[in-house]
Amino acid sequence: MAYVVTEACIKCKYMDCVEVCPVDCFYVGANTLVIHPDECIDCGVCEPECPADAILPDSEPEAEKWLEMNRQYAQIWPNITRKGESPADADQWKGVADKFEKHFDPAPGKS
Numbered sequence: 001m002a003y004v005v006t007e008a009c010i011k012c013k014y015m016d017c018v019e020v021c022p023v024d025c026f027y028v029g030a031n032t033l034v035i036h037p038d039e040c041i042d043c044g045v046c047e048p049e050c051p052a053d054a055i056l057p058d059s060e061p062e063a064e065k066w067l068e069m070n071r072q073y074a075q076i077w078p079n080i081t082r083k084g085e086s087p088a089d090a091d092q093w094k095g096v097a098d099k100f101e102k103h104f105d106p107a108p109g110k111s
């Protein structure tokens with residue numbers, strides 16, 4: 001069991017989640033975050049912290065398709081434990097559909 005970050009995080013990247021994770025298992029890309037599913041201890045603390053509702057337990061059907069994406073990028077992006085600056089237009093991207101297909105950036109971010 002693990003929690004995953006969905007496409008709702010893309011271009012929102014508020015980063016409230018990283019500060020609360022007791023095992024520091026968030027990894028940062030250019031415009032989104034992921035959780036390393038093998039490091040997540042399933043505590044659930046991050047889920048209510050996310051203003052974009054982008055974090056789900058992998059028991060939810062909707063989370064399934066994001067699990068491998070989280071695993072894949074957690075292995076190549078840098079670890080992040082401190083909240084950085086979120087994008088100025090983050091609120092504009094909250095709730096926008098199909099962000100992965102249209103806006104996902106596979107480049108690593110800065111921790």
Ligand code: SF4
Pocket residue numbers: 005008009010012013014015016017018032033049050051052053054055
């Ligand atoms: S709080 Fe939510 S939107 Fe912000 S970085 Fe974490 S998962 Fe992404």
Ligand code: SF4
Pocket residue numbers: 002003020021022023024025026035039040041042043044045046047
């Ligand atoms: S569920 Fe807990 S361990 Fe997993 S990412 Fe969220 S805060 Fe970290």
